[in-house]
Amino acid sequence: MNSGEMKFLVIGVVLALGAASIPIVSDGYWLSIATTAMMYIALSTSWTLFSGPTHLIALSTGAFFGIGGYLVGSGMSDYDQSFWLMAIIAPVVATILAMLIGLATLRLSGVYFVIFTLGLAEMIRNLVSWVQNNFLGSRGLYVLTDFTEAHIYWMLLSVATIVFLAGWLINRSRLGFALRIIGNDEQVARHVGINTAWSKVILFMTTGFFAALVGAIVAPRYSYIEPNVVFSPQLSFLVVIMALLGGIHRLWGPLVGVIPFTLIWEAISISFPNSTTLFLGLSFLLIVYFIPNGFVGLFENLTGRMRK
């Protein structure tokens, strides 16, 4: 481990400890915002593990997140299973689904991949709603646990920490290097001996796993789960926007996008509850147009210029 990595590790530990103490100094409103932010940190960072190096924009986060929430709800409400068991099963199911989707979408690139993942997420949402309405009797599911907001926050912080560790290990590994080469030139990647198909599928599975895990952990926060709500397409877009705002070519990029965006989003939701989608689209345009490489890109540009 070199000194640069050591520095990042120390900063990471300090940040994690700082984040862990938030529920001690604050409960209520700010803890609730911190929990939302932590949820998006875990989601956006794990999304970037796949989409950052490959430049394949996946709009399927909502589907995996929904599987997490829905399976916890269904398992606890309809089948009397414990939260913990369902929180283990849900990510496994999502990982298998991600593998199938990954294998099916291998030949797709660019905009076709984007549309496919969006369509697929919508299909899963409607399919689950339909099954729930027609065969399982009830429209909603109850997730009743003893968890407080602080418990959920700490669980999300643990997941986010694991995502960062996983990302750090992947970036150092040959798999991470393979993904970067694929993002540069997939044809070259194949001819230097990279199994491009499986490299992409493994990373996509990782993303699906973490999204479902986050969905499962957040489920008790809603108490009442409805397929149409947890399989939220808006969530897929939010994850992408926050990651882009921060910058997707660094592991810590999404982190610096999520925090300001969560605060702004909170303000928008309170002030203009009926036009959030409008602002979502507007912020997407502004980010892509003015800061295509995110805050990290801006920052690296500035420091690069100062060095010169």
Place this chain on the structure above:
Amino acid sequence: MTPRDTILQVTNLTKRFGGLVAVNDLTFQVREHEVMGIIGPNGSGKSTTMNLISGALKVTGGSIILEDHDLTSLPPHKIARFGVARTFQLVRILPHLSVVENVIAGTAFAHKARWGAEAEQFAEALLERLELGDKKNQDIGSLTYIDQKRLELARALASEPEILLLDEWLAGLNPSELRIGIELISQLREEGRTIILVEHVMDAIRSLCDRCVVMNSGKKIAEGTPAEVLSDKEVIRAYLGDE
């Protein structure tokens, strides 16, 4: 010349694109430590042949055997791992990677894979040898055309290939660069590497190739030393037309 072992055996190789037969029943061998040229007019199927050997295109018929391995229907990454390395007709470097990383890309997934500090040292030594040593920290966007070509060659050599495919590696170089390029390939030849090269530059073919296969409309029309094939009547007709 002592007879050497055949390393690559191409037999009745055929590739169809719909009704067009791009490569038609092509058979040839490449022996160890040999530089073999594939020449022919534009559209005669030379690059298609290279793409079939490296797996970029799927074979319609025939077979490609490297040593004891049947490469015929393997995907490109498996072919690469058996020791086939290539450069591309239009130079393809990895634009968002550093110069050294571009070379490590060649070795990290190859049949004799290197990784970590070992790969880095190996890549730097290769860059040194291809006279890119002083440019290893340079911004990759600022490399000149010949340096990009050298870098691509370094990536291919980094895999320590059993056989190296150079698809018009000299194309687009200016006269002084061309001399450097020919010199570089002749060094590779003296090292005893096995190379197939597709080339239009006749000077390069005369000075570099041990043997040549001449293609026209997907078929092999001649085979032999450069001097033999270049004086062959049918070859002259293929290039210049009847009389």
